[in-house]
Amino acid sequence: MSLQATTYLVVGLTFALYIGIAIWSRASTTKDFYVAGSHVHPVANGMATAADWMSAASFISMAGLIAFMGYGGSLFLMGWTGGYVLLAMLLAPYLRKFGKFTVPEFIGDRYYSKTARIVAVICLIIASVTYVIGQMKGIGVAFSRFLEVDYNVGLVIGMGIVFVYAVLGGMKGITYTQIAQYCVLIFAYTIPAIFISMQLTGVPIPQLGLGSTMSGSEVYLLDRLDQVLTDLGFAQYTTQARLSYLNMFVYTMSLMIGTAGLPHVIIRFFTVPKVKDARSSAGWALVFIAILYTTAPAVAAMARLNLVETINHPDGTNLVYAERPTWVRKWEETGLLAFEDKNGDGEIVYAADPNVNEVTKIDRDIMVLANPEIAGLPNWVIALVAAGGLAAALSTAAGLLLAISSAISHDLLKGVFKPDVTEQQELLASRIAMAFAILLAGYLGFNPPDFAAGTVALAFGLAASSIFPALMMGIFNKNMNKEGAIAGMVAGIGVTLLYVFQHTGIMFIASTSYLGDMQPNWFLGIEPNAFGAIGALVNFAVAYGVSKVTAPPPEHIQHIVEDIRVPHGAGAAVSLDH
Amino acid sequence: MSQKADYWKANLRLITLCLAIWFVVSFGFGIILVEPLNSISLGGYKLGFWFANQGSIYTFVALIFFYANRMSKLDRAHDVHEDKDV
Numbered sequence: 292m293s294l295q296a297t298t299y300l301v302v303g304l305t306f307a308l309y310i311g312i313a314i315w316s317r318a319s320t321t322k323d324f325y326v327a328g329s330h331v332h333p334v335a336n337g338m339a340t341a342a343d344w345m346s347a348a349s350f351i352s353m354a355g356l357i358a359f360m361g362y363g364g365s366l367f368l369m370g371w372t373g374g375y376v377l378l379a380m381l382l383a384p385y386l387r388k389f390g391k392f393t394v395p396e397f398i399g400d401r402y403y404s405k406t407a408r409i410v411a412v413i414c415l416i417i418a419s420v421t422y423v424i425g426q427m428k429g430i431g432v433a434f435s436r437f438l439e440v441d442y443n444v445g446l447v448i449g450m451g452i453v454f455v456y457a458v459l460g461g462m463k464g465i466t467y468t469q470i471a472q473y474c475v476l477i478f479a480y481t482i483p484a485i486f487i488s489m490q491l492t493g494v495p496i497p498q499l500g501l502g503s504t505m506s507g508s509e510v511y512l513l514d515r516l517d518q519v520l521t522d523l524g525f526a527q528y529t530t531q532a533r534l535s536y537l538n539m540f541v542y543t544m545s546l547m548i549g550t551a552g553l554p555h556v557i558i559r560f561f562t563v564p565k566v567k568d569a570r571s572s573a574g575w576a577l578v579f580i581a582i583l584y585t586t587a588p589a590v591a592a593m594a595r596l597n598l599v600e601t602i603n604h605p606d607g608t609n610l611v612y613a614e615r616p617t618w619v620r621k622w623e624e625t626g627l628l629a630f631e632d633k634n635g636d637g638e639i640v641y642a643a644d645p646n647v648n649e650v651t652k653i654d655r656d657i658m659v660l661a662n663p664e665i666a667g668l669p670n671w672v673i674a675l676v677a678a679g680g681l682a683a684a685l686s687t688a689a690g691l692l693l694a695i696s697s698a699i700s701h702d703l704l705k706g707v708f709k710p711d712v713t714e715q716q717e718l719l720a721s722r723i724a725m726a727f728a729i730l731l732a733g734y735l736g737f738n739p740p741d742f743a744a745g746t747v748a749l750a751f752g753l754a755a756s757s758i759f760p761a762l763m764m765g766i767f768n769k770n771m772n773k774e775g776a777i778a779g780m781v782a783g784i785g786v787t788l789l790y791v792f793q794h795t796g797i798m799f800i801a802s803t804s805y806l807g808d809m810q811p812n813w814f815l816g817i818e819p820n821a822f823g824a825i826g827a828l829v830n831f832a833v834a835y836g837v838s839k840v841t842a843p844p845p846e847h848i849q850h851i852v853e854d855i856r857v858p859h860g861a862g863a864a865v866s867l868d869h
Numbered sequence: 870m871s872q873k874a875d876y877w878k879a880n881l882r883l884i885t886l887c888l889a890i891w892f893v894v895s896f897g898f899g900i901i902l903v904e905p906l907n908s909i910s911l912g913g914y915k916l917g918f919w920f921a922n923q924g925s926i927y928t929f930v931a932l933i934f935f936y937a938n939r940m941s942k943l944d945r946a947h948d949v950h951e952d953k954d955v
Contacts, residue, residue: 362903365921369895372926376891379933380884384940498923502912511913529918530907540900565951567941574933581926588922856877857949 294670298437301674302681305475309682312468333568337575339469340559342476344576345583346422346687347429348747350476351680355658357591358598361526363533364591367748370543372577372584374550379573382551382759383560385766387569388855391561393694394554394758395702401765403848404773405707410780412698414757415554417784418750419695420732422553425747426688427453427736432656433680435625442625443737450733453688454726472682477582479679483663483672484586487593490666497589516596523603524643528592534818542748542821549751549823552759555687555694566858594662601665602641602650609638618664627654695728696721748820749791756783756826764834769852775838783830790826791819876947880940887936895925 349371357364391397395415399408427446430453435445481497488500492512504511517527533539550556559576560569601619602610612632622628629652630639642648660680663673700721705712712720757780764771764779817825854860898906903917911919944950 362918362921365899365918368922369899369925372929373891373895376887376929376932380887380936499912501922502914502919504913513913513915513918529915530904536900536903540896543895543900567937567944567951570937570940571934574930574937577930577933581930585923585926853873856880857873858944858951859949860951 294673295437295439297670298674298677301671302437302678305471305678305682308471308475309468312471333563333572334575335470336559336563336568336572337577338473338579339467340556340572340576341579342469342473342682342686343559343690344556344687345473345476345580345683346747347426347433347680347684349580349583349587350480350683351429351432351659352425352656352747354587354590354594354662355655357588358595358658359655360533361528361531363531363539365588366533366539366543367546368584368588370546370751371550372580373543373547375573375577375580377547377551377759378556378560379570381763382557382766383569383573384566384858385855386557386762387560387563388566388858388860389851393697393702394557394762395698396706398758398761398765398776399702399706401848401851402761402771402773402776403845404777407761407773407777407780408702409707410777411758411761412702414753414780414784415698416695416728417788418549418553418753418757419555419691419698420728421753422747422750423688423691423695423728423732424735425750426684426691427732429656429680430684430688431736432625432627432654433660433677433684435627436621436657436660437677439621439624442627445625446733446736449684450729450736453685453692454729469686472686473579475675476679476682477579479675479682480583480590481586483666483668483676484590484593486668486672487597487662487666488589491593491596497586497593501589501592512596513592516592519596519599523599523641528595538817538821541817541824545752545755545821545823545827546748547755548759548827549753549755552754552757552762553751554698554754554758555690557762558694590659590662594658594665597662597665598653598658599641602639609640612637612639615639616664618661621664622657622661625657626652627657628652692725692728696724699724752787752791752820752823752826753784755823756787756830760827760830760834764831766852766855768838769849770838770843771834772838772841772844774841775834775836778837779830779834782833783826786829787822787826790822872947873949876943876949879943879947883936883939883943887932891929891932894920894928899925 353364353367353371356367386397389397389401391400395408395411398411399405427449430449431442431446433445434440434448435442438445438448440448484497485495488497489495491505492500492503493506494500494503501512505515508515513529517529521527533542560572563569563572601616604610612630619628623630628650630649631651632639633646633649639649640647641650660676663676700717704720705717760783761776761780764776898917899921903921906917906920907915909916914922941950
């Protein structure tokens with residue numbers, strides 16, 4: 292069977308599985324499905340959270356970025372896992388105790404202010420839309436390759452599928468569908484990694500293979516990679532920092548606190564049965580996430596080595612362009628990989644020196660998808676990777692779109708502007724909001740500001756600078772008042788957006804950047820994507836300062852805070868009511 | 870009331886301990902001290918690189934379960950657990 296037919300078959304089968312499970316669990320339960328969700332074991336909830344969380348950025352993009360960033364790419368690994376520690380200790384149990392539907396709802400109640408709720412909604416929408424752009428980029432890349440069309444066509448097809456998928460709706464809330472998606476995703480990620488680790492090192496566990504010697508040799512894989520890259524003039528893989536250690540530090544911190552501040556992740560912990568379960572569920576979610584995240588660096592290093600050796604063969608010869616493998620031809624069609632035979636000798640050379648290098652374009656996002664083809668793995672493995680990438684992108688995109696639409700319909704429309712809105716109107720409003728979000732994210736996806744993981748990283752910076760500090764102070768500082776929280780959120784996200792826009796353009800349109808995306812202009816050499824941690828600091832400082840010079844919160848708010856600090860008295864799990 | 874206050878203080882102490890470890894394995898070993906640690910090898914890994922790529926993640930998982938476990942005990946010791954609600 293051809294690769295394309297196998298891909299259609301595997302992708303089709305997995306989609307049939309998700310939809311089948313969705314219909315089956317709907318049919319067997321009633322309205323109280325979400326309450327029944329309280330019988331879901333924390334392990335199962337953790338697995339579903341992992342599927343919700345791991346997006347196209349984790350699946351498709353991250354290993355590709357690490358492959359080219361080397362040690363510097365560790366900031367994604369630490370940043371996107373370390374946030375769960377913060378979530379488990381600083382937010383999840385208390386928000387679960389408080390027992391409300393959405394994140395802006397907590398902020399609105401805790402800070403006894405509709406204004407605070409509206410500000411939280413706006414911050415949530417900015418962060419989530421940015422996040423969806425990253426998903427769209429990933430989906431576009433996956434479709435362009437497997438349908439063998441241009442990236443832009445792939446993106447439009449992806450937008451259509453996300454729309455149908457998200458509007459089908461409730462699917463997001465169905466834990467069992469997400470468990471199935473997690474299984475597809477993790478098999479699709481680890482199986483090629485196991486194959487490749489076996490090929491290169493003879494060790495079937497990629498985490499160990501990365502630290503092992505090459506098959507039939509005494510040389511460690513990482514030493515070999517360092518050697519091959521430095522010979523070509525690239526930076527040494529294992530020591531190549533991302534710009535500077537300070538930048539890495541701030542970037543990692545942004546991703547960690549952003550993880551804890553992203554509404555679609557936090558919501559998952561509102562529906563566990565007990566406060567106790569909110570803590571352990573975060574642990575289980577991280578276990579399932581760690582399986583992918585500890586495999587990713589192995590995938591990254593091995594893919595880079597395979598790529599280099601496909602072009603510059605270990606025996607000293609180079610790739611003859613006319614004899615290039617099929618996977619190279621296919622990726623050239625998408626426009627995401629390009630060569631230029633500069634010296635006209637019919638051979639391709641890959642090198643750091645731009646005058647010698649003939650690999651003129653290699654989009655980082657193709658690495659994970661191309662990896663099994665580069666390693667010559669069977670078609671079903673390649674098809675499985677496509678299915679896994681789509682599962683990751685779709686589950687996260689749907690989750691985010693639901694968070695966006697519920698913020699607009701539940702928090703803005705019903706909560707603030709029109710409390711007497713009917714259920715149908717609320718539903719209609721949420722669908723319209725969802726469609727707008729897809730169109731906007733899709734439009735920006737035609738010219739994404741960065742690679743998928745880079746775009747997503749920006750979303751974390753925005754969440755880190757606005758939502759996380761407001762939530763944390765709401766729990767840990769009894770005296771934080773509405774003036775402080777609002778001023779903090781506005782200042783935090785404002786500073787971050789200003790910094791990002793001035794360097795990468797207003798709404799990421801490059802021509803509108805007024806300071807230029809140039810390193811010398813960066814504050815302390817910190818790149819825009821990493822700025823969320825600084826924004827969060829500004830948020831904390833402004834909030835604290837303002838709360839000191841304004842009236843303290845009313846007595847009953849202080850009692851609420853005391854109450855959410857203890858597990859005792861938590862009611863039944865609440866549900867998202869739409 | 871002081872029961873609750875003691876519980877909260879114990880919780881804050883535990884969080885401080887856990888976050889100190891969280892900081893040391895990732896920001897400490899993975900970034901700030903990565904160069905000196907890289908002179909030590911762990912199989913084919915340089916140690917600093919290993920912490921940044923693998924070790925910090927394993928530690929995070931262990932930390933959350935450690936915290937969850939200790940908090941369940943604290944909940945009971947201070948009589949603020951949920952089971953008495955039922």
